[in-house]
Amino acid sequence: MKLDLTxxxxxxxxxxxxxxxxxxxxxxxxxxxxxxxxxxxxxLEDARxxxxxxxxxxxxxxxxxxLKDMFEAAIDDLGxxxxxxxxxxxxxxxxxxxxxxxxxxQTCIDINLTSTFLMxxxxxxxxxxxxxxxxxxxSSAAGKFGFxxxxxxxxxxxxxxxxxxxxxxxxxxxxxxxxxIQPGAVEGARIDRVIKAKxxxxxxxxxxxxxxxxxxxxxxxxxxxxxxASMILFLCSKAGAHxxxxxxxxxxxxxxxx
Numbered sequence: 001m002k003l004d005l006t007x008x009x010x011x012x013x014x015x016x017x018x019x020x021x022x023x024x025x026x027x028x029x030x031x032x033x034x035x036x037x038x039x040x041x042x043x044l045e046d047a048r049x050x051x052x053x054x055x056x057x058x059x060x061x062x063x064x065x066x067l068k069d070m071f072e073a074a075i076d077d078l079g080x081x082x083x084x085x086x087x088x089x090x091x092x093x094x095x096x097x098x099x100x101x102x103x104x105x106q107t108c109i110d111i112n113l114t115s116t117f118l119m120x121x122x123x124x125x126x127x128x129x130x131x132x133x134x135x136x137x138x139s140s141a142a143g144k145f146g147f148x149x150x151x152x153x154x155x156x157x158x159x160x161x162x163x164x165x166x167x168x169x170x171x172x173x174x175x176x177x178x179x180x181i182q183p184g185a186v187e188g189a190r191i192d193r194v195i196k197a198k199x200x201x202x203x204x205x206x207x208x209x210x211x212x213x214x215x216x217x218x219x220x221x222x223x224x225x226x227x228x229a230s231m232i233l234f235l236c237s238k239a240g241a242h243x244x245x246x247x248x249x250x251x252x253x254x255x256x257x258x
Contacts, residue, residue: 003237006031009078009130010236011071013061013088013119016043018188019138020087022229028053030233032083035074037061061088061115062107071122081126082133083236086116089138091190092153094197105152112156113163120167124176132175134236137164139180139247145257149201157182161247168245177244179235184251185213185222198258218253 010027014020015036021043024034028051037059038044044056055077059070075081092108093100116137127133142150143157160180168178185191199209214220227250234240235248 001239003030003233003239005083005233005237008032008082008236009080010034010083010085011074011078011081011119011123012036012085013059013115014038015056015085015087016040016047018190019183019186019225019228020085021047022225023085023087023232024054025051026229026233027083027236030237033078035077037070037074037088061119062110064118067115067118068122071119075126080130081123082130084119084123084127084133084135085232085236086119086135086137088112088115089140089156090153091194091197092150092156094149094194094201096149097151100152108152109156109159112153113159116160116163120163124171124174127171127176128174133177134240135164135167135171135176135178136232136235137178137180139164139182141182141184141249141251141254141257143180143182143247144249145254147257149198164247165245172244177235177240179240179244179246179248181228181231182247182249182251183223183228184217184249184254186228187222187224191222212258216255216258217251218255221252223250223252 010032012020015024016038027034034054036056059066090111093104137160139160140157142154143161147154164178164180195209199206231250
């Protein structure tokens with residue numbers, strides 16, 4: 001099945017690496033014009049050089065004023081909006097709840113959840129003006145299971161599920177579809193950092209921690225950025241035109257989290 005986004009205008013947060021980068025690539029290949037933001041200057045420049053029909057800017061999504069400036073630049077560049085992908089996130093601290101500082105908690109919530117709220121709030125008038133569109137929020141397997149030693153991250157990702165389902169109801173009459181993706185462990189630099197932190201906290205080797213994480217998936221494997229981006233592309237295309245209000249797992253059949 002060829003999924004077509006010809007003429008669509010898409011904004012992707014944290015779009016220069018990982019899931020965001022692969023989504024930007026797939027969107028461009030499908031005919032969309034894409035604007036991204038990221039905090040990594042080198043990755044952003046690389047994405048601009050290598051992905052056709054893409055522009056972007058450096059943005060810290062935890063900074064409300066910076067987020068507003070980025071959004072205005074995106075609208076100027078795209079000429080409107082049809083698709084919003086709230087991909088920006090951070091792993092947050094790895095520790096028992098009684099040891100987590102309020103500052104670390106707030107930073108994790110701001111990047112993962114508050115930025116999703118702010119971006120959605122800014123995007124809705126433009127999606128409505130376009131006659132409808134799609135919002136994709138990145139939740140996590142941590143948004144459907146308890147996740148020991150990662151309470152701020154899990155709280156944020158559960159919050160994204162509730163937020164997504166609520167705005168899907170609110171925006172349905174505007175033909176704005178809202179879904180979230182719940183990835184399992186995704187191969188890449190982010191999960192490598194999580195594995196290192198959890199291995200140190202549990203006083204085991206990184207290889208042992210990686211094996212333990214893989215063992216609780218039915219397919220006994222991690223997923224890839226391609227897996228997640230393919231689902232996002234499907235949901236934003238005509239093939240996903242009647243899917244909204246869903247939390248869709250792409251996780252190899254996770255049975256829990258450790």
